[in-house]
Amino acid sequence: MKNSKLIKVLIEPDGMEIHVPAGMLLSKVVAASGRLVEAPCGGAGTCGKCRVIVSGEVSEPDSSERRALSAEDIQSGVRLACRIEVHGEIIVSIPETSRSMSQKILSQGLLRDCEVSSGVRKIHCSLPKPSLEDECAEFERIADFLSAQDIVVRPKLGLVRRLSRILKKSDYDVTAVLCDDELIAVEPGDTTSCCYGVAYDLGSTTIVGYLMDLLTGEELGVQAVMNPQVVHGDDLIVRIGFAGAHENGLLALQAGAVDAMNRIAELLIDGVQGSLENIYKVTVVGNTCMTHLLLGIDVASLGQSPYVPALCRDVQVSAEKLGLSFCPEACVTALPNIAGFVGSDTVGVMLSTKWEYDGRTRLAVDIGTNGEMALMHEGKTYVCSAAAGPAFEGAGISCGMRGAPGAIDSVSLGESVQITTINGLPPIGICGSGLVDAVAQMLDAGIIDETGRMLGLSDVGHLSQDLRSRLIETKSGLEFVIATKQESGNSRAVTITGADIRHLQLAKGSIHAAIQTLIKAAGASDTDLHEILLAGAFGNYIRVESAIRIGLIPAIEIQKVFSIGNAAGAGARLALLSEEEMDIARKLAGSAKHIELAVSPDYQMELMERMMFPEGCTKVS
């Protein structure tokens, strides 16, 4: 009986009130309020990233909270949102560090031109009205009108069901919407000028949507939201586990993605004062797991070796069937994938960079928890993915955090340490690009050697007084202080530890080893590389010099390395606007050769080697 009562939860600092059933997990309450807390461990209670401050009636701390939090913390109300249940009226305060709302989101990518031929067109029709002399069926009225323009349409049941009402309401003055010469909608009045499509980049952390005019090809807006699936785990593997472990797990993950896509579209359509019903076409890129989840396809086989997807080629589904609140028959196309861990986002990157146009050797790398990369050499494309771990996203790093405001995103060492932070806020942690920068600088400064070992106090006599003072000895070993942050009125150090450096070595080593494996498979060498394209957020914010310095990517001339932003999203936009581009995407996906690193002896060898840092001769100004 107690369960049926709704309980008031006040969420600070926003002061939002929400009423939830007793016994609900606090992380779900927070998610239900439209906020998200960090959950890299997927709610297992091990990462300790979802700290909140609670007052009121909640469940007792369990063993994982007792491990992750100090007795003092618990005393002062600090708890893990993923572990506690709401029992009575409570107030929750979510510290900035635990929120995953304010992450820096990369929406821009290069958008090259293409001829607009989306397959969607609208035709204004004044139809004859029924009478006893003209008892032609409603659908036939519109079919006959279109047939006079050499367009042969077949009835779609969903449309026919609604047709009578629309024709009567509009007094038989309507606009027909055609997609690939299929009649997908009939709208009252003349709506020929409103013809929208949305291209989505379905990232595991962030979902970005671009509103495009399907007639002019103009980009009308861009919006991004956090992927709500994050509440079920940061990591794809955690989400795959969630989908398998819960009866409606897959459904919940799918609903999360669809919900976010709907929210994005609402924001976009508000921006042009339009109507969601006028969205007729949708393209989606994302990694293979994300597109499977969106389409409601079982992902169990993606969670175990061999990582076989259910589907690689592109698939079409109606907006209605997927739960998108657009024109019901709007055609949603998930671009083709290449393999279990090389998804349509990689295809999007290739598509947007005119991958094959000049036959030159090029490498595209998108670095995240997984690094996906593609190499074009002598007319052939080779792709692979490497599990980099979450270090580049700040997870697993002692003071690591996502690229959110207050994250240290660049570091340079001179006499002292200069840092910049996102939005210029006081530092609260270090994000991936900051970490790469810091380690590159520490290598150059001689604080770390090529094996990744931090030098002892006795070996750093060459450093300035300030830098030396930042090298501190702790119980768990040496740490280097990058900055000082304020927390609950106390000063705390933001440091790089020996373990942090090991994590980074493993991450960058696996990426670079994968690159070398591709190069070897193609029979090429580093010197063949005409360009390296760094796609995605991390590739956008990273300092190329530092990436080369730590040996994340091959050491080619800096001017041959390009950050290309959200190139996957750009690919989705091209495929949205042009059927021809969509065909190119199909061909790119179909002809790419996937190299499975798990069975590649080359990769194992390379990994050993690339874990080391390169010799320190490449100090770049």
Place this chain on the structure above:
Amino acid sequence: MKNSKLIKVLIEPDGMEIHVPAGMLLSKVVAASGRLVEAPCGGAGTCGKCRVIVSGEVSEPDSSERRALSAEDIQSGVRLACRIEVHGEIIVSIPETSRSMSQKILSQGLLRDCEVSSGVRKIHCSLPKPSLEDECAEFERIADFLSAQDIVVRPKLGLVRRLSRILKKSDYDVTAVLCDDELIAVEPGDTTSCCYGVAYDLGSTTIVGYLMDLLTGEELGVQAVMNPQVVHGDDLIVRIGFAGAHENGLLALQAGAVDAMNRIAELLIDGVQGSLENIYKVTVVGNTCMTHLLLGIDVASLGQSPYVPALCRDVQVSAEKLGLSFCPEACVTALPNIAGFVGSDTVGVMLSTKWEYDGRTRLAVDIGTNGEMALMHEGKTYVCSAAAGPAFEGAGISCGMRGAPGAIDSVSLGESVQITTINGLPPIGICGSGLVDAVAQMLDAGIIDETGRMLGLSDVGHLSQDLRSRLIETKSGLEFVIATKQESGNSRAVTITGADIRHLQLAKGSIHAAIQTLIKAAGASDTDLHEILLAGAFGNYIRVESAIRIGLIPAIEIQKVFSIGNAAGAGARLALLSEEEMDIARKLAGSAKHIELAVSPDYQMELMERMMFPEGCTKVS
């Protein structure tokens, strides 16, 4: 609170127990138990056909019950099922006359041969299993296998969602099911020998289904059930009203049809010890309103002039989308309609009779509440429908009943009256074919004159003593006693009244006038008629001589008139088995010219004339 309690209802004579919420309408309780009571008035309480005997706590008789039932009836527990609510535990007894379960159902029709090419085929596939060396996507495994046999398939999302599990379960030994070269199912193991389709004739009273082997063309079974929509009214117009008047009215009618189709399929599949999952293709014929209801298309415009359907051409929908529990992607095709009241059942009749093969002039008539007819003359087809009223189905006739056991179905007058009844049971009423017979005989015997007037006692001196004694004078005029029935221990007469004859004149007049209007529109005459085909149940059981005698159809030689049984269903079977036949059906529907009787001056003239009975010179032995 009282509403939440379930109440026990015992239904006699079966002794079935059912538990229902308090306040439920008794007719719905009966329907929920799988039984149906007669409801020609659609539950308005005016026809008095749903009499039941009730003991226990029910609502008080309302004004319509007080009109329809005598105080004596009510005293002894007789009530109308459509008007009373269940308030407490009750026992209901449903007399045979009120049940509409045991109606004579016509399932057989001529089935001419056709070459079997249903478009469905099955291919047994032994697929390579995934490994680290073969990470091909699951769908691609099967697509590649089929592509080696020159079959190019596209992914259907519903199938892909289930694919991984099926492949793993079957260890990659599966059977692919293709429909028109689309992959619609993948099944574990070798199931190539099980390949079924069902052809449905969706009548407004009865739904018939035929199980066909899609590989051999063999008919494996036939089953029929009452159309559960009957609880919402016998008449299509009542059902259209119901769909418009209730929020979920359309949904309820659709669910009723789908449910009946599922039940039929279960019975059919049980008969071959097969599985519903092995049904891959479905065709449906029915009147335009019935197919609209099945497809969930708004029928409001079919209820008012001009009677414009939403759709005439054929439409495909998946079994899953329609709620049929077959192979989810099984293709369901509702054959094309011609007009608002000339449906795909008429197209089915034309298809099964090789309508155009010899170019001769032929007329097909399907008589029910609506008479639909088609005339082929000089290479052109003319169709129309005439509202005959329910007289041919026994409704509106004083002692009328459906063609159920105990119904008088043939009458002949000699010295006395000879009758036969359905199943040879004691007579309880007269059905349509019996009524036509009786009136034809009464015309020949000189009991009725050409205007339809029953002759007075003073004018029938030529009759035998027995026949004269059957002509009785009542408050409402003369009646002719056909038989005597036993009811509640009393003898009661089954009679033909003057009003009954008027009803029949109106009904047969409208049918024959429509036939003549078609003949005139085609520029033909009765003598051109090479044959008349009587389709449907009424056309099957009627005595042709009597039909001609009363002037229901043109007076051509008897040997040119054929009862062709359920020819609509036969058409559905042909369209199921052969794509070519389906194409012919499309052409027949597309080229037929619909004559709207409501605006035909010819029809009005003919109607006046055809209400009369023909001159009495055609006494046929």
